Amino acid sequence: MLSRACQYGILLLVHLAHGEGGRFEPVHEAAAGLGLSAHFLAKTVGPLARAGLVKSYRGPNGGVALARDPMQIHVRDVVRAIDGSTPVECCVLGLPGCGENRPCPMHDAWSAVRANVSRLLDDTTVGALAARLDTESLRLSSLDPEH
Amino acid sequence: MLSRACQYGILLLVHLAHGEGGRFEPVHEAAAGLGLSAHFLAKTVGPLARAGLVKSYRGPNGGVALARDPMQIHVRDVVRAIDGSTPVECCVLGLPGCGENRPCPMHDAWSAVRANVSRLLDDTTVGALAARLDTESLRLSSLDPEH
DNA sequence: CTGTTTTGAGACTCGTTTGTCTAGAATGTA
DNA sequence: TACATTCTAGACAAACGAGTCTCAAAACAG
Ligand code: SF4
Ligand code: SF4
Numbered sequence: 001m002l003s004r005a006c007q008y009g010i011l012l013l014v015h016l017a018h019g020e021g022g023r024f025e026p027v028h029e030a031a032a033g034l035g036l037s038a039h040f041l042a043k044t045v046g047p048l049a050r051a052g053l054v055k056s057y058r059g060p061n062g063g064v065a066l067a068r069d070p071m072q073i074h075v076r077d078v079v080r081a082i083d084g085s086t087p088v089e090c091c092v093l094g095l096p097g098c099g100e101n102r103p104c105p106m107h108d109a110w111s112a113v114r115a116n117v118s119r120l121l122d123d124t125t126v127g128a129l130a131a132r133l134d135t136e137s138l139r140l141s142s143l144d145p146e147h
Numbered sequence: 148m149l150s151r152a153c154q155y156g157i158l159l160l161v162h163l164a165h166g167e168g169g170r171f172e173p174v175h176e177a178a179a180g181l182g183l184s185a186h187f188l189a190k191t192v193g194p195l196a197r198a199g200l201v202k203s204y205r206g207p208n209g210g211v212a213l214a215r216d217p218m219q220i221h222v223r224d225v226v227r228a229i230d231g232s233t234p235v236e237c238c239v240l241g242l243p244g245c246g247e248n249r250p251c252p253m254h255d256a257w258s259a260v261r262a263n264v265s266r267l268l269d270d271t272t273v274g275a276l277a278a279r280l281d282t283e284s285l286r287l288s289s290l291d292p293e294h
Numbered sequence: 295c296t297g298t299t300t301t302g303a304g305a306c307t308c309g310t311t312t313g314t315c316t317a318g319a320a321t322g323t324a
Numbered sequence: 325t326a327c328a329t330t331c332t333a334g335a336c337a338a339a340c341g342a343g344t345c346t347c348a349a350a351a352c353a354g
Contacts, residue, residue: 295354301348302348304347304348307342307343310342311341312337312340314337314338315337316335318331319333320330320332322329323328324325
């Protein structure tokens with residue numbers, strides 16, 4: 001559905017939104033906090049920076065930081081930046097070149113599901129996700145949740 | 148989301164349900180009708196037969212045929228037979244070992260989507276899909292839809 | 295028995311994805 | 325300047341999925 005790199009990108013942005021605002025956090029530190037491979041996570045920051053979602057700075061005290069208000073960054077933006085503009089096109093039958101014209105017998109039911117996913121990506125911001133990390137007892141990393 | 152083999156399996160069953168009832172149709176013939184690779188389609192019939200969804204017979208006049216009433220075969224059965232009991236477990240963030248306890252911030256919204264997909268797989272039968280091929284102008288194959 | 299048709303199982307190639315690693319350019323500090 | 329820190333780009337290998345191909349076993353027809 002979503003590539004691993006894309007998932008890592010979402011996790012990174014939510015992690016940044018959850019941390020202190022203006023600080024530039026090194027990628028390896030964020031990767032350690034998320035329990036991910038630092039090298040692989042670093043590969044996602046390129047597309048994210050080009051898309052204007054994060055700023056990055058080299059050298060000591062460098063790192064990555066959000067470029068915009070996290071409440072203005074939608075999950076859809078991250079997906080588009082990393083996986084391109086053809087996400088969530090996965091389908092049950094996966095006929096090549098199937099569109100609205102001459103669809104397969106599952107198209108009606110499936111397009112409803114797909115619309116739901118699309119709306120979810122559009123409506124969810126990384127700021128809202130980060131906020132939920134505090135209020136509820138949720139987790140981002142695959143590591144031992146503290147406590 | 149669904150493996151290609153699984154998609155092929157669904158297509159095969161719907162194709163069989165759409166054809167004449169008791170006939171054993173050779174796999175290569177069904178593959179030609181669906182515009183698929185006969186060799187690859189043949190790999191799906193093993194699991195389907197083991198799951199009791201189709202019967203197969205060798206030799207001349209052999210082939211595959213539905214083992215049950217197509218109205219009693221649910222798409223979920225096909226998915227379970229080919230992709231195993233861990234289908235549709237794809238997720239947005241894909242954290243390893245994430246369950247209902249300590250979920251990620253998208254879990255609520257996403258589990259709703261997943262429930263929709265699950266219900267769709269459970270409620271849809273290959274018989275119903277085959278019936279729609281006639282009433283509406285739908286297609287199964289990627290080939291030129293005959294007119 | 296001989297040959298043909300078909301399923302059944304599996305090895306094999308190929309391309310994409312995932313992940314690791316290395317080298318280099320930028321940035322700051324002493 | 326010398327050095328440490330960090331991003332950036334890309335080479336590289338491992339793993340996976342999709343698809344092709346081969347060979348053997350079953351079933352039938354003559
Ligand atoms: S449900 Fe729609 S998009 Fe999916 S295979 Fe069928 S026609 Fe194509
Ligand atoms: S917690 Fe739920 S929504 Fe989050 S990755 Fe796991 S299954 Fe998906």
